[in-house]
């Protein structure tokens with residue numbers, strides 16, 4: 001596919017990752033007196049709130065019956081501001097329960113149980129809910145009232161860490177993950193499969209001496225994708241108590257394909273230009289058998305700025321097409337905007353997706369999370385919903401309608417922070433018509449700090 005251009009706006013976005021298993025503070029505030037990630041709406045909230053009287057502007061779709069949950073860091077005691085890393089706070093869930101057109105409650109609850117560091121995402125699989133994180137820390141089971149449980153994850157038959165970004169095999173219902181734990185295993189990673197009933201099915205250890213930061217993986221019909229990119233483990237930073245990963249000019253970025261049907265441990269590698277991305281929009285095999293990967297790519301980060309990913313290069317929608325036959329990869333930038341937190345229709349994981357939904361920013365140096373962008377990859381076009389002056393959004397979670405007739409028939413749910421009032425709403429957009437604005441705006445009793453990932457859980 002040739003280079004495409006969507007609307008051109010500069011800006012920025014964010015990724016989420018955590019490596020708390022290494023026992024260090026990350027995202028240090030190197031050389032700075034103040035930590036950007038403890039200020040404004042990054043700052044933690046202290047109250048654990050349950051509120052059943054929620055004002056709603058507009059109409060909540062009556063077929064949205066379930067729980068919207070989102071995870072993120074929320075340090076409950078004052079951290080060392082110089083060394084605090086945005087990714088290292090205790091996990092806090094924010095949830096809104098919807099039923100038959102009503103907003104029944106809002107709650108925020110700390111993730112506790114087995115591991116309070118499970119702060120990066122929250123997923124539902126085989127009727128269980130888990131708060132999850134990467135780098136050696138355990139998933140924590142969450143009940144439908146948002147309490148953390150003491151149960152062992154995956155029915156107790158996988159007692160190792162997991163990942164923040166498992167991928168669903170929509171053909172089998174299995175959950176596939178690439179897991180790393182460099183604190184305990186420095187030379188390999190684990191390819192883990194959880195079956196459709198929520199039991200651990202298999203773990204395949206794969207030699208992986210790169211020690212690169214594996215926040216993300218991807219799945220296609222025939223492959224698991226391994227992203228061995230230009231951010232690698234740093235003893236230098238670890239020794240100084242900082243986030244122990246660094247941009248590495250000496251590390252060859254590459255995307256690997258692992259055949260997931262023949263049990264092979266041999267990865268077919270495609271070398272690419274220096275790159276790092278936290279998040280893919282999706283990956284899939286095209287009609288010619290090429291593997292296509294779309295991701296929010298950073299040209300450089302964690303190099304001069306030890307505090308985070310925001311100042312060195314904006315994440316931009318980038319496509320790699322891997323020719324499995326020739327071994328050649330082709331890179332194209334799809335958009336100049338700054339975008340992050342991509343979501344798609346959940347049933348299209350690993351399959352061609354026409355639409356992608358991302359959080360965009362219009363400010364390159366300090367991300368303002370000012371809009372949601374909907375990309376149409378069939379028509380090389382995009383539309384955007386601007387939250388409005390002083391309003392900042394979050395990851396837009398796509399929830400398909402019941403029995404949809406098109407891929408984008410459904411809703412986008414996002415927390416939106418109102419800076420003037422220092423409070424947040426949950427908004428529900430019609431994904432087919434962003435310009436008409438929210439179908440419903442559910443007013444919350446407190447602000448929801450910027451966080452990472454969430455999901456809609458049908459109940």
Ligand SMILES: [Fe+2]
Nearest residue numbers: 015016017278
């Ligand atoms: Fe993430």
